Amino acid sequence: MVLIASAVCTKSGKVIISRQFVEMTKARIEGLLAAFPKLMTTGKQHTFVETDSVRYVYQPMEKLYMLLITTKASNILEDLETLRLFSKVIPEYCHSLEEKEIVENAFNLIFAFDEIVALGYRESVNLAQIKTFVEMDSHEEKVYQAVRQSQEREAKQKMREKAKELQRQRMEAAKRGGGIGNSGSKRGYYGFGDGFGSSGGISNTTAITTPSIDVSSNDIKPTVNPTKPASKNALKLGGKSKDVDTFVDQLKSEGEKISNLTPASVTPSAVSKPKIASDVHTESVHLKMEDKIVVRLGRDGGLQTFELSGLLTLRISDEKFGKIKVALENNDTRGIQLQTHPNVDKELFKSKCCIGLKNPAKPFPLNTDVGVLKWRYQTQDDSAVPLTINCWPSENGDGGCDVNIEYELECQRLELQDVCITIPLPMSVHPNVGECDGTYTFDSRKHNLQWNLPIIDASNKAGSLEFSCASSIPGDFFPLQVSFVSKTPYADLKAKEVIALEDETPVKFSKETFLFVDKYEIV
Template sequence: RWASDCPAKECLHRALKLGAKGKEVDNFVDQLKSEGETIISTSGKRGSDVSKVLPPPVNMESVHLRVEEKISLACGRDGGLQNMEVLGMVTLRVTDEKNGRIRLIINNNDNKGLQLQTHPNVDKKLFTAESVIGLKNPEKSFPLNNDVGVLKWRLQTTDESLIPLTINCWPSESGSGCNVNIEYELQEENLELNDVVICIPVPSGVGAPVIGDLDGEYKHDSRRNLLEWCLPVIDANNKTGSLEFSIAGQPNDFFPINVSFVSKHSYCDIQVTKVSHVDGDSSVRFSTETSFVVDKYVIE
């Protein structure tokens, strides 16, 4: 049975209840936890923000696919990638029983060294040989009206060249406090990052920062003692930018810096390019939604 697969969605969007219950579900959740899958859980305000920015497609076909990725990253303030992990999953939902016996053709352009894992009910040999996801028993159908995680992947690295968005912060002491220069650079030029917010701590009780050169917009949150540098879009046409400001304080006051963004483009280039019936190999119409979001992105 595939009822136990519903928590695959739960791992990505904990707020959504999927109706599947019982011991099978608990066991599957435990299995995911043991594999570190809970890192891709979304919690609190960030999850609701993501759902506002990346709404589900209006025209959902009876075969619908979600390609979802989350990044967790920590960099040192003087450079160096301490750790970066990207977790991804392809989730399938079938709502018409005539499309239950299908296969998914995967286009895997990964050159970063991902670890890929198919669901136990998926034919692993078929996937390894042909990058095709189909059931071990081709006479069986995928379950109807359930979110089924069919493929997941994990990238863990300390290779600085794989950082999607680098942040460089230079605080320098002056007679009256600190002059701070911050710049970003998009290293993965195929990405388009939306609603980027770079949050810089600032000292309390010393007034607002004096802003110099600025790409994008800023907001000083005096209640939380944060300077929020806001950039609606970062892409290949807008791959670098900078912010300068001055305020009373010391260089250590401006860390850790936290970054958030959402994207409709996946970081790891894995896509479903075709869905076909098991019998006859005829094409099946399908819809796809893709999201790449931040779990943690910090410069310490």
């Protein structure tokens, strides 16, 4: 078949859009389209009408006609099949079959027409392929965008590290105090204080303006020595003082929250572990049990990685309770591997499940968190997962996806707090949330949706979230990240009693337990 042109026109003959596929003058095409309404026979239903040179194949669509102009030698059956494909394309891009809607989506329709016919001949394509070709969804573009986002994150991380380094240098300089001395020529290292003495290397006849930096507010306030008049040629410091805060100011301008760091506020434990509010009254003998898990689940189900590591620490604040032993109750049935500290009596632990020193004459260290027992557990058993997440994105036919996510608490003796499920989203796409158990937050800068649940326990062991996103594919919503804390440890291990070695009497003790996530993701 040879397809000359395609057009969408009204029943009165007005052409809305037209696309020609062979070399032909504009006047000739306009003449063929103008002749079509004159050839229509009133009161009779046909799918085509012919002249001496061409054939018109058409299909009514409410108040419009989908029209194809072909040669008379073309196969009428192929013409009708092509006409049906053209008719299916129009509702894909137009919500209603009206003239205004056709005009608004004219370019998309013309692009789709070009995918159906090339140089007058029908291409072997279906409706789904046409939509993909018109959208021009490129894997290379997605890779480029992913690399670009990664580079942006690395650059921001370097900026934060540089800001912290500059902050640390300023605080070190503030501690040193005094005058500039021989290091005054170095940019960014200014002396801090109320003024300089004669040892500062600057004449006493010169007024000095030095910046004093308030670390808590990051504001630079000049302090002037009021006892000496300022001369015109006086040395002035602080002209480049704003350079110290270049990275900090840039981060603030981008909307980042910059907290003021002091050496005492940044500790490895504060960075690596989440803060859990503890209301436990601390006794002279205090036990703390920490569990940390790493979980990796497949998006189609199945456990890929499960690692549990734990530590039991003992802290004694009164020297009279230094010689004790701790009786534990081990109800584990999974096969968790336990390992005691080298100074702990292993035989006592194996026989009676008690923590005591090898040398009973020696006391435990005072006012120190002593790790006495640690454990580890790895498995590929799906039943070990405490919380399962089922994310089910499906294409909705409009170029986007409908996403259903549900959670279920598998280990019902746990009570999970501050649960946050982070779902990545495509760039520049706003989710339309339907149903949600709990609350949600959309972060447009990080391109993710955060589903927040304050507590998940046996009474609230399941929930779901439903939302839709335009211009997306199912792979855009992975990997999911999950975080939570719990005051119930994963290992079924607990302290039963503390006994004094001298008289075998029980000792009053306090204890706290918690579980936190190192990494929990669905990929």
